[in-house]
Amino acid sequence: MLFKNYQEYLSYEKKFSQNTITAYIKDVKDFQKFLNNNDTKISSEINYSFIRQWIVFLSENKYSKISINRKIASLKSYFNFLVNIGKIQSSPLKAHKNLKGSSKIVIPFSEEEIKKLFDNFETSKINDRDKLIIEIFYSTGIRREELINIKIEDIFFNNAMIKIVGKRNKERMIPILPKLSEQMMNYINKNDPKVYLFEIGKSKKISVSTVYRIINKYFRSVSTKVKISPHVLRHTFATHMLNNGADINTIKEILGHSSLSSTQIYTKIKLPKIVKDYNKSHPREID
The missing domain is CATH 1.10.150.130 (Tyrosine recombinase, N-terminal domain)
Known part of the structure; x- marks a missing residue:
């Protein structure tokens, strides 16, 4: 109980x-x-x-x-x-400090690896789905759970925006590139998903294990990195945006970091600037 x-x-x-x-x-x-x-x-x-x-x-x-x-x-x-709830008077961990140690550095994919991956995609129904999943991860930097939970109603094609439900159900609006918006529209028209963008069976969203399998399957062919996961793609998005001149506060807005509210207070960053920085700095748009 x-x-x-x-x-x-x-x-x-x-x-x-x-x-x-x-x-x-x-x-x-x-x-x-x-x-x-x-x-x-x-x-x-x-x-x-x-x-x-x-x-x-x-x-x-x-x-x-x-x-x-x-x-x-x-x-x-x-x-x-x-x-x-009154079961104990105080927590034995009240004064505990985390163990200190060197943080594991996430090595992002290079722009060359990303380009090679997309250039090598063959056209098929499954491949189109897999390619779109990777495109969304790389073009938005969203988390694994956030991708899995994207609903059709969360995509605003007229404004080229997606509503993302992040940690603790916090919502944020993020921009999408025109070419990604077109890919998503084509995918929806071909596959007719009912609730979630990526479904398996009757309105059942794609599983975590399937997403991991997709990322590993394709990136193993273009990269020798030991660590391959959606989280690495999240780091890759942020790194490539920074390398192409995006403001770090714009990136924090798009990623939905926990320090988002503090960032907004100090930078007063607004949605139009996010869209402008995003469209100007993402490598898939620059190409």
């Missing part, structure tokens, strides 16, 4: 995505399993020494500092929830 309440708390109050909720609950259950093996359970008796033992356990089992920090973030959220 407690986990169900916690799940509702993450969904309705924190407005986390389903994937994030699943990961948070799994992390808490893993911690509970660790405590069970040590004849303990999550209660008001839990102190930071138990957390420290778990961190040591995770480290000994080859978890990276990034993974450990993410698991601790899940626990911190759960303990805060328990405080809010």
Whole structure:
């Protein structure tokens, strides 16, 4: 019952995505399993020494500092929830600081790799879908979940804009290049999706695993990078925009970073400037 309440708390109050909720609950259950093996359970008796033992356990089992920090973030959220509902008086993670370590650098694809990939596409129904998925990632920098959840009603062809629903259900409008707008229109006319832009079966949106498989399938043929994912394409979008002269605040607006509200306060950036910078700086438009 407690986990169900916690799940509702993450969904309705924190407005986390389903994937994030699943990961948070799994992390808490893993911690509970660790405590069970040590004849303990999550209660008001839990102190930071138990957390420290778990961190040591995770480290000994080859978890990276990034993974450990993410698991601790899940626990911190759960303990805060328990405080809010009066199950415990204070969180044992109240003063915890993340483990320090070198951040993994995401290496973007080169403009040459992107050009080679698009030049080598063969025409077919499946290939047209796959090409459009990659075009959208590269032309907009949106997240994997954001692409999967694009609905037909979110695309405004007259204004060349898409409404994107980001983290915690925050909405933003982003521009699309004329050639991408034309590709999307052609795809819709040919495939007649009912609800989502990319569907499998009857109005069922495309899966996360399918999107990953598409990105890996095509980029393995043009790149030797170890890490290939939609997130790398997000970095690629931002890097290529910067390299072609886009203002960094415009890029933050389009990407929908968590610091978006702060950025708006200091830059007073407006939508027309976003569209102008975007159309001027994206490599697919420059070509």
